[in-house]
Amino acid sequence: MYGETQPIEAEALLEKANAMIAEHEDYFVGLEATEVGQNGNILVFRGNYFLDEQGLPTSKSTTVFNVFKFLALQLSAQYHLKQ
Numbered sequence: 001m002y003g004e005t006q007p008i009e010a011e012a013l014l015e016k017a018n019a020m021i022a023e024h025e026d027y028f029v030g031l032e033a034t035e036v037g038q039n040g041n042i043l044v045f046r047g048n049y050f051l052d053e054q055g056l057p058t059s060k061s062t063t064v065f066n067v068f069k070f071l072a073l074q075l076s077a078q079y080h081l082k083q
Contacts, residue, residue, distance in 0.1 A: 003041070007082040010036050017045060017071050024070065026063050033071065038081045045071050 008016075017033045035046040045068040050060035 005041075005076070005078055005080045008079040009082055013043070013075065013079060013081065017075060020071060020074070021067055024067055026067055028060065028063065031060075031064060031067060033068065036081070041076060041080070043072050043076045043079065043081070044068075 013036050014033055017036065021027055021031055021033065030048065030050075033045040033047045037044045037046070047064065047068070049064050050058050052058050
């Protein structure tokens, strides 16, 4: 089902993801992946999306979305979550 990807524990994957986030050009303090799930062959990262008081996206929300998308593309090609 996962092709050529390696199995990895969620905690280890979050460590790798957060290291990549810290090196990303769009990084800002507080940007962090706190959860990861598997949806088919795609890894889905979650964390604070920095919504406003009404629950609407802010400029930081767009950055978080784009960085999590980057992680999904990069890491889904290499890993899948251990069952």
